[in-house]
Amino acid sequence: xxxxxxxxxxxxxxxxxxxxxxxxxxxxxxxxxxxxxxxxxxxxxxxxxxxxxxxxxxxxxxxxxxxxxxxxxxxxxxxxxxxxxxxxxxxxxxxxxxxxxxxxxxxxxxxxxxxxxxxxxxxxxxxxxxxxxxxxxxxxxxxxxxxxxxxxxxxxxxxxxxxxxxxxxxxxxxxxxxxxxxxxxxxxxxxxxxxxxxxxxxxxxxxxxxxxxxxxxxxxxxxxxxxxxxxxxxxxxxxxxxxxxxxxxxxxxxxxxxxxxxxxxxxxxxxxxxxxxxxxxxxxxxxxxxxxxx
Amino acid sequence: xxxxxxxxxxxxxxxxxxxxxxxxxxxxxxxxxxxxxxxxxxxxxxxxxxxxxxxxxxxxxxxxxxxxxxxxxxxxxxxxxxxxxxxxxxxxxxxxxxxxxxxxxxxxxxxxxxxxxxxxxxxxxxxxxxxxxxxxxxxxxxxxxxxxxxxxxxxxxxxxxxxxxxxxxxxxxxxxxxxxxxxxxxxxxxxxxxxxxxxxxxxxxxxxxxxxxxxxxxxxxxxxxxxxxxxxxxxxxxxxxxxxxxxxxxxxxxxxxxxxxxxxxxxxxxxxxxxxxxxxxxxxxxxxxxxxxxxxxxxxxxx
Ligand SMILES: Nc1ncnc2c1ncn2[C@@H]1O[C@H](COP(=O)(O)OP(=O)(O)OP(=O)(O)O)[C@@H](O)[C@H]1O
Ligand SMILES: [Mg+2]
Numbered sequence: 001x002x003x004x005x006x007x008x009x010x011x012x013x014x015x016x017x018x019x020x021x022x023x024x025x026x027x028x029x030x031x032x033x034x035x036x037x038x039x040x041x042x043x044x045x046x047x048x049x050x051x052x053x054x055x056x057x058x059x060x061x062x063x064x065x066x067x068x069x070x071x072x073x074x075x076x077x078x079x080x081x082x083x084x085x086x087x088x089x090x091x092x093x094x095x096x097x098x099x100x101x102x103x104x105x106x107x108x109x110x111x112x113x114x115x116x117x118x119x120x121x122x123x124x125x126x127x128x129x130x131x132x133x134x135x136x137x138x139x140x141x142x143x144x145x146x147x148x149x150x151x152x153x154x155x156x157x158x159x160x161x162x163x164x165x166x167x168x169x170x171x172x173x174x175x176x177x178x179x180x181x182x183x184x185x186x187x188x189x190x191x192x193x194x195x196x197x198x199x200x201x202x203x204x205x206x207x208x209x210x211x212x213x214x215x216x217x218x219x220x221x222x223x224x225x226x227x228x229x230x231x232x233x234x235x236x237x238x239x240x241x242x243x244x245x246x247x248x249x250x251x252x253x254x255x256x257x258x259x260x261x262x263x264x265x266x267x268x269x270x271x272x273x274x275x276x277x278x279x280x281x282x283x284x285x286x287x288x289x290x291x292x293x294x
Numbered sequence: 295x296x297x298x299x300x301x302x303x304x305x306x307x308x309x310x311x312x313x314x315x316x317x318x319x320x321x322x323x324x325x326x327x328x329x330x331x332x333x334x335x336x337x338x339x340x341x342x343x344x345x346x347x348x349x350x351x352x353x354x355x356x357x358x359x360x361x362x363x364x365x366x367x368x369x370x371x372x373x374x375x376x377x378x379x380x381x382x383x384x385x386x387x388x389x390x391x392x393x394x395x396x397x398x399x400x401x402x403x404x405x406x407x408x409x410x411x412x413x414x415x416x417x418x419x420x421x422x423x424x425x426x427x428x429x430x431x432x433x434x435x436x437x438x439x440x441x442x443x444x445x446x447x448x449x450x451x452x453x454x455x456x457x458x459x460x461x462x463x464x465x466x467x468x469x470x471x472x473x474x475x476x477x478x479x480x481x482x483x484x485x486x487x488x489x490x491x492x493x494x495x496x497x498x499x500x501x502x503x504x505x506x507x508x509x510x511x512x513x514x515x516x517x518x519x520x521x522x523x524x525x526x527x528x529x530x531x532x533x534x535x536x537x538x539x540x541x542x543x544x545x546x547x548x549x550x551x552x553x554x555x556x557x558x559x560x561x562x563x564x565x566x567x568x569x570x571x572x573x574x575x576x577x578x579x580x581x582x583x584x585x586x587x588x589x590x591x592x593x594x595x596x597x
Contacts, residue, residue, distance in 0.1 A: 003394070004395060007391060007394045007395065011380070011383075011391055014382070014383065015380055015382050015383070018382040018383075019382060095376065095378070096374070096376060096378070097378050097380075099342070099345075099347050099374065099378070100372075100374060100378035100392075101395070102345075102346070102347060103345055103347070103367060103370065103372050104367060104392065104395040104396060105364045105367050105368060105395065105396060106395050293347070293348075293349070
């Protein structure tokens, strides 16, 4: 019965959404990013662009700055939303609720699959909501509207990002023993990853060492992918002269970062992300199976 | 009577600490089986082993007359010592969720309505579980365990927190089901009066079996009837009792005298009649059985 997975995945999502504090804290790292942009990072970026070319005066410059911000927000979101939904797992262990499922005819593998899909779907859907809200807000503020093609492409990337982050976070959840440990991890990791993945500041400002460390973390490449897709659509839209392309991508940490010192194209790094995710998922699966005790 | 569970030499050790220690007993099919012991005696641990939630370190157990594997899970209902419903979902949502793990959608709906009706959960069925009173929560949990009309029901302190009326109500539902379907009930409780009707009682202490019999037999062995007398003149009563050779215990102004039979108590009352302010005859109870059976263990006396 596949429906067992649906029923329990739905439970995880409902429990997460009804826990207002958990939802708020999952969005917290992203809210911090937005607040920082509104307060000063955004202005620094706009000023930087305008120094390079007068083309960026007016809404065109802000449009690019907002778009690259939202790309970073979605990368961080995918992480903190999935772990937020996974706090149900820790709670189920703590209160021995898992036992009450084990006495029903559900199979352990389906129970774990349900936990995984709960996190995956919560992360994907809430990130889609973020993307839709961003579309409306950015459009309203700058009078530039993200094109349909870019909009859909981003949704597709969100599927990948949610899969990847749910897999990685499931492994972390399976290793953490308590709900409080998860809350702490959730609060810290979003901000930490935000820094290391070039979401708060471009790598050009953070320096080579941070870039090398960041290049190991899958979220960096997903964030680059988001930025690439969103910005290249925007370049056409605002009719930006092509010689400016590399400069903009660079100052937004949207160029390839490769792997440590190796120059690997983005698609190669995305394969790395996918492999990384699958390994995490496999490990998480085995650890959870052992913890559940069957 | 045939058995539904047979436990042999069951042992469970947690980090070098023995929680269940070579425990052997049988649970007769269709019985009300009471499994008693002090806090930490190993009751919940034994139940968790029987449910397959914990692995035992020694011994074995068998279910007789139940199906194997997954099918068996449909025949066993469990009320855990702790509540397992989700606080952020309503009673109805919780029941439906558990129901759907067993049954198809439409069947769940009607069964859910039945159970809500049967247990009188209607008043708070649409309320979130977390906001219910302790007793309402317990009632909902018992309803969950009976959702699939199990052949065997494990109740780990099911009635903690229930007021006397609700407790009686819950027991009358459970006994009703037992009469109709012959369901076996495996009960642990600290309310000894709930075990008075038990067909079989097992008392454990520190994971070891200390007494095993029907409640009537255990009462005969471990409890006694008493006369509780409030005298007019305490000193006089004490000297008369000593004269008559009757052992007594004093608590405040009341003297408790152990009685062997009714004739004996009438004779004693008659002999003391001028010095009695008030008296009552107290029947031996399961409380005595528990206190005496476990008490012997505490004093290191072997039975
Ligand atoms: N997971 C565990 N790890 C370590 N020790 C445990 C664990 N579970 C139970 N114990 C120990 O095993 C013993 C038996 O516990 P158990 O929960 O079975 O008692 P109980 O008879 O159900 O008591 P109560 O009436 O208080 O519910 C206790 O000493 C307890 O501390
Ligand atoms: Mg217990």
